[in-house]
Amino acid sequence: MQDMNPSDIRGEFQEKILKHFDGSQRKVLVTDVETPYPEGRLIVSRTDTEGRITHCNRSFVEMSGYEESEIIGQPHALLRHPDMPAAAFADLWNTVREGRKWHGYVKNLRKDGGYYWVYATVIPNVRNGKVTGYTSVRRKPSRQKVEEAISRYANMS
Amino acid sequence: MPYQFTVSPDFGPDQLAGWHIFNTWMQRQLETDIHFETFDSFDAQRQAISEDRVDIIYANPYDASFLVREKGFVAVASPRKPDETTIAVPADSPVNDIESLESGCRIAQTDDPDISMMGMIMLEPANLDKSNTETIIQDSYIQVAKALIQGRADVGFFLREAYEGLSSLVKSQLKPLVTSDIQLVSHTLLLGPKLAQRKDELGKRLLSMSEGPQGKSLLDSLGFDSWNPVDEEEMEFMIDLMEALVA
Numbered sequence: 055m056q057d058m059n060p061s062d063i064r065g066e067f068q069e070k071i072l073k074h075f076d077g078s079q080r081k082v083l084v085t086d087v088e089t090p091y092p093e094g095r096l097i098v099s100r101t102d103t104e105g106r107i108t109h110c111n112r113s114f115v116e117m118s119g120y121e122e123s124e125i126i127g128q129p130h131a132l133l134r135h136p137d138m139p140a141a142a143f144a145d146l147w148n149t150v151r152e153g154r155k156w157h158g159y160v161k162n163l164r165k166d167g168g169y170y171w172v173y174a175t176v177i178p179n180v181r182n183g184k185v186t187g188y189t190s191v192r193r194k195p196s197r198q199k200v201e202e203a204i205s206r207y208a209n210m211s
Numbered sequence: 212m213p214y215q216f217t218v219s220p221d222f223g224p225d226q227l228a229g230w231h232i233f234n235t236w237m238q239r240q241l242e243t244d245i246h247f248e249t250f251d252s253f254d255a256q257r258q259a260i261s262e263d264r265v266d267i268i269y270a271n272p273y274d275a276s277f278l279v280r281e282k283g284f285v286a287v288a289s290p291r292k293p294d295e296t297t298i299a300v301p302a303d304s305p306v307n308d309i310e311s312l313e314s315g316c317r318i319a320q321t322d323d324p325d326i327s328m329m330g331m332i333m334l335e336p337a338n339l340d341k342s343n344t345e346t347i348i349q350d351s352y353i354q355v356a357k358a359l360i361q362g363r364a365d366v367g368f369f370l371r372e373a374y375e376g377l378s379s380l381v382k383s384q385l386k387p388l389v390t391s392d393i394q395l396v397s398h399t400l401l402l403g404p405k406l407a408q409r410k411d412e413l414g415k416r417l418l419s420m421s422e423g424p425q426g427k428s429l430l431d432s433l434g435f436d437s438w439n440p441v442d443e444e445e446m447e448f449m450i451d452l453m454e455a456l457v458a
Contacts, residue, residue, distance in 0.1 A: 092392075093309075093389045094295075094333060094389050094390055094391040094392045094393075095391070095392050095393070096391075096393050096395070096452075096456075098395065098452065100448070109448075111394070111395065112394075113392075155454075155455070173335065175455045175456070176455070177451060177454055177455045179447070179448075179451050181447065189448070189451040189452060189455055190455075191452060191455040191456060193332055193335065194333075194335065194336045195335070195336065196310075196335060196336045196337065196338045197310070197336070198338055199338070
């Protein structure tokens with residue numbers, strides 16, 4: 055994944071380095087600008103078994119701030135926000151790799167450095183007994199649950 | 212013995228005649244006897260499916276997983292009319308957004324499972340779920356509207372199309388708060404195992420229904436523009452989506 059570009063950022067930003075589980079790292083640029091979750095919409099994407107995005111719906115594209123061509127084929131970590139603890143994603147991957155459904159509150163990073171909160175559900179896609187990828191469906195979270203997640207994540211690494 | 216065709220119980224009363232005509236059309240196309248049966252409730256229909264008494268179904272997306280993954284049905288076509296949910300309150304309600312709804316609120320809805328599911332999902336931002344709300348099941352969407360107008364419910368779930376089809380007088384007494392915009396979930400025509408091998412044959416004929424005046428008239432009576440093909444992967448994706456949404 056490429057480092058984020060200052061010319062894409064809207065507002066004052068801070069630079070942070072995200073270290074991924076595979077040892078790679080990415081410079082991300084984050085602002086304090088929150089994009090409200092769009093009413094009535096579901097943000098949907100699918101990845102392959104390695105977490106690379108294979109499909110995404112219009113709401114995903116719009117909320118991410120990227121063009122669809124910039125999204126397909128990228129690791130889902132494209133949207134990873136530095137405020138999200140690595141442990142949350144470790145729990146996600148451990149859960150879905152065991153064939154189970156995962157739910158969680160996730161802060162996602164936009165191309166312009168802003169963020170949006172979602173309540174995400176991730177399930178494995180099973181075809182003829184084999185896991186061929188994962189589907190993630192996100193919906194509007196309650197503000198109370200987001201505040202609880204913020205507190206919880208502040209104490210996690 | 213004839214094959215059994217049924218339609219998800221959430222069709223509007225205006226479409227009953229159209230579905231009878233559709234059944235006649237299918238019998239001619241497939242050159243076989245098909246009996247059309249309707250059910251009063253989703254539970255009654257599911258019971259019939261469990262007992263293998265259904266061979267062809269125009270199915271609610273909520274039942275797609277059961278039909279495809281457990282009973283071996285295959286998808287043929289869909290009118291691609293996405294099922295969307297409108298949530299409304301009485302026009303004089305002090306509530307102007309979902310987050311203002313409170314614990315203990317009374318929800319009027321029909322037994323349409325995908326509308327019910329989406330409605331509950333759209334209430335989550337208010338920290339509402341089945342444990343802190345009361346559900347009042349109504350026989351029809353007009354009854355849902357009446358329950359709101361008469362003060363017997365605080366909020367109502369409607370199929371968007373049904374809400375839009377309410378009279379101006381009724382709509383003037385309601386206030387819509389939010390309408391879903393999912394676009395990925397719709398009813399689908401499925402064939403059971405006994406007829407699965409005729410999927411391509413039926414599919415071709417469905418797609419060409421919109422080419423002639425009689426076919427167009429039939430589509431119109433069903434409330435559709437056309438039939439569109441649905442392949443296996445597309446169906447599996449919709450099922451995955453529904454499974455991700457079900458609590």
